Amino acid sequence: MTTDLDTFRADTRAWLDANCPPEMREPVRSEKDAVWGGRDQSALTPAQKQWMDAMGQRGWTVPDWPTEYGGGGLSAAETKVLREEMARIRARNPLNSFGISMLGPALLKYGTEEQKKRFLPEIARGEIRWCQGYSEPNAGSDLASLATSAEDKGDHFLVNGQKVWTSYADKADWIFCLVRTDRTNKHNGISFVLFDMASEGVSTKPILLISGYSPFCETFFDNVKVPKENLVGELNKGWDVAKYLLGHEREMISGMGLGGTGAKNPLVEVAKRSVGTGDDGQLADPLLRAQLALFDVRAKAFAAQSERFIDELKAGRAHPAQPSMMKYYGTELNKTRYELLMSAGGSDELEWESEASDGGREARAWLRTKANSIEGGTSEVQLNIIAKRILELPS
Amino acid sequence: MPLFLNDEQTMLRDTAKDFVTEHAPVSHMRALRDAKDATGFSRDLWKQFADMGFTGILIGEDAGGLGLGHVEAGVVLEEIGRNLSPSPFLTTAVAAVEALKGTAQADRWFPGILAGETVAALAIDEGAKHRSSVGMKAERSGNGFRLTGAKQFVTHGHVADLLIVAARTAGSPDDDAGVTLFAVPRDAAGLTATPERLADASLAARIAFDGVEVDADAVIGEVDAGRDPLSRLLRAGRTGAAAEMLGVGGGAMDMTVGYLKDRKQFGVAIGSFQALQHRAAHLYSEMEVARAAVLKAQQLLDAGDEKADQAVSVAKAMTGLATTLAVQEGVQMHGGIGMTDEYDIGFYMKSGRVLAEMFGDANFHADLLAKTAGY
Numbered sequence: 001m002t003t004d005l006d007t008f009r010a011d012t013r014a015w016l017d018a019n020c021p022p023e024m025r026e027p028v029r030s031e032k033d034a035v036w037g038g039r040d041q042s043a044l045t046p047a048q049k050q051w052m053d054a055m056g057q058r059g060w061t062v063p064d065w066p067t068e069y070g071g072g073g074l075s076a077a078e079t080k081v082l083r084e085e086m087a088r089i090r091a092r093n094p095l096n097s098f099g100i101s102m103l104g105p106a107l108l109k110y111g112t113e114e115q116k117k118r119f120l121p122e123i124a125r126g127e128i129r130w131c132q133g134y135s136e137p138n139a140g141s142d143l144a145s146l147a148t149s150a151e152d153k154g155d156h157f158l159v160n161g162q163k164v165w166t167s168y169a170d171k172a173d174w175i176f177c178l179v180r181t182d183r184t185n186k187h188n189g190i191s192f193v194l195f196d197m198a199s200e201g202v203s204t205k206p207i208l209l210i211s212g213y214s215p216f217c218e219t220f221f222d223n224v225k226v227p228k229e230n231l232v233g234e235l236n237k238g239w240d241v242a243k244y245l246l247g248h249e250r251e252m253i254s255g256m257g258l259g260g261t262g263a264k265n266p267l268v269e270v271a272k273r274s275v276g277t278g279d280d281g282q283l284a285d286p287l288l289r290a291q292l293a294l295f296d297v298r299a300k301a302f303a304a305q306s307e308r309f310i311d312e313l314k315a316g317r318a319h320p321a322q323p324s325m326m327k328y329y330g331t332e333l334n335k336t337r338y339e340l341l342m343s344a345g346g347s348d349e350l351e352w353e354s355e356a357s358d359g360g361r362e363a364r365a366w367l368r369t370k371a372n373s374i375e376g377g378t379s380e381v382q383l384n385i386i387a388k389r390i391l392e393l394p395s
Numbered sequence: 396m397p398l399f400l401n402d403e404q405t406m407l408r409d410t411a412k413d414f415v416t417e418h419a420p421v422s423h424m425r426a427l428r429d430a431k432d433a434t435g436f437s438r439d440l441w442k443q444f445a446d447m448g449f450t451g452i453l454i455g456e457d458a459g460g461l462g463l464g465h466v467e468a469g470v471v472l473e474e475i476g477r478n479l480s481p482s483p484f485l486t487t488a489v490a491a492v493e494a495l496k497g498t499a500q501a502d503r504w505f506p507g508i509l510a511g512e513t514v515a516a517l518a519i520d521e522g523a524k525h526r527s528s529v530g531m532k533a534e535r536s537g538n539g540f541r542l543t544g545a546k547q548f549v550t551h552g553h554v555a556d557l558l559i560v561a562a563r564t565a566g567s568p569d570d571d572a573g574v575t576l577f578a579v580p581r582d583a584a585g586l587t588a589t590p591e592r593l594a595d596a597s598l599a600a601r602i603a604f605d606g607v608e609v610d611a612d613a614v615i616g617e618v619d620a621g622r623d624p625l626s627r628l629l630r631a632g633r634t635g636a637a638a639e640m641l642g643v644g645g646g647a648m649d650m651t652v653g654y655l656k657d658r659k660q661f662g663v664a665i666g667s668f669q670a671l672q673h674r675a676a677h678l679y680s681e682m683e684v685a686r687a688a689v690l691k692a693q694q695l696l697d698a699g700d701e702k703a704d705q706a707v708s709v710a711k712a713m714t715g716l717a718t719t720l721a722v723q724e725g726v727q728m729h730g731g732i733g734m735t736d737e738y739d740i741g742f743y744m745k746s747g748r749v750l751a752e753m754f755g756d757a758n759f760h761a762d763l764l765a766k767t768a769g770y
Contacts, residue, residue: 281770282766290761294761296761296764297757297760300706305688312397329684384669393666394666394667
């Protein structure tokens, strides 16, 4: 018996076969391979652009968003089929976007109809690249102590202050930003606003990290005018929006725990190259092999947990604080993966600039993972949340 | 299929939870232990399991069972684990049933299993650590075979009506071919089962086969092709043991989190201390990941998916790691009282250790995964 879902699967398979360029079925090798969209699309290859546009026009960059906001309007079951069919041909994610993974869900829940109609379709099509203005020099784990101010000037807010660790602020078109609208009330004095990074008074300064890259910026606001209609949710109720969005950010970051569960395990490939294999095909270093094998258990189990979490989320059955658990586990797993990768690769992977190492690609990625358990709320903050909200331990 | 229990499975879980909690809570196990019970479980309880339909979960409807799957069997096993209920459910209604399913032996043994009268035990292990190799000899003799050798860690082996025995009819211990699986009645001449009390108070037999004669119809499946039914047995047994461990680890964790809320030191609940909160939250995360791994394995097994074997090893290894953490954290966070026999948390530690070892520990399954993945 052919069900509707079978038909959907067959149609999806045919469409993907026809529309996913061969280059977009190759593994993502570096930051350059990731497509972020935005106003400036000059850095995209023709295949990247074609794949993003094809998926964007179909709404499949955001398959489960409603069609009126640029989404695919798919059910949870159909979305799962789409993901399975994309995985089958190893199709790359057509569009990485904080708009999709963070702002979109928050706008769907808290945005006005005008805001949804205005911002969501251009996120779905990859036309606007967003960044997140959350952390400040004196508001890290204690995010709600943020001080960037938004003064009510009648038809607009006047924003002054500084954000830090703003991912890709120098490349982003718009920012979703937490601002203080009431100094007398810590949590209930925060508002959530959106504004164009091209606005007068916005400036960014990339921060050089231990990886040698600068994915994060300091972001400065000097009398930036933000129209009142760009307030999301109620005035002074931005913390609710912020927390909801953080849940989605944590989901996104937890996805980093999923690397290396595909058919070809890059960890094993690196290890085979550097330590060799015996007559039985096993890695010649038995202790390294044991470490990789035990890591594999956790990585595969976490892949199952990610699937379970998404299924529960779509069905409205997930504990609201479960993203904290996913974020904690996924990021710690990813750090372990890269420690093992460096150990497996030995001195080959220590090269920082050579052609053989692709400019120290893995070494830089290894160092980048160290931020995974800091950004979006540290591992320790996630453990606090799990303890209090899920296990209901006393404060 | 979404990776959570459907409505029917949730109802079965609630039924199993109520039943096991009422009829076989931890105090039931403690009473059997204190009485130095020689059977190792309650036969009345096994009957009640049958009355509830549990023993027929994996038996097809055409044979009088419920025709359900490993998810449903796992739901019952988790409650058995959570209550540390001594029961032949895993060896009999899960592992043995899967080995016998579709073979000529099914008609003979399924009625007794459905009725809660028959108990089966698994004579697989030949050394202290579970291995894939099978060395015990079965030589052709007259119309049948003669079995010679020894098996160990045979839970319920001293009281079982039926022993499922893996033996070698051809080749050498590590060969895949040449293994034959036998259904041997425990009262067969030349078979000696010596029960040994384990750390968790359960009884597992060392079994000596001294030229045990069996007819040709004792063969499960085909001669020399016993890897097929043995694989079915092990897939079911490993997944089932993983589900039972989820119950053990989850039970230990819940007990411990409860203790953190109740126990006061320095004038406050010790669960308010961040050092303990973080350990409990980490444990919760490990148990959640283990739970997903188990459900994934069960669903793939039920779907007959070719990736099931890998998922089964992940499930058995991951629950072994997570549950071992759960019981250790349990005793540590209970402090001194956790070391006392009077308190139940120690039982969880013992049971978790036995289940972690059964059908291969985390290292065994990690090694299997690595071999399958080509390293």
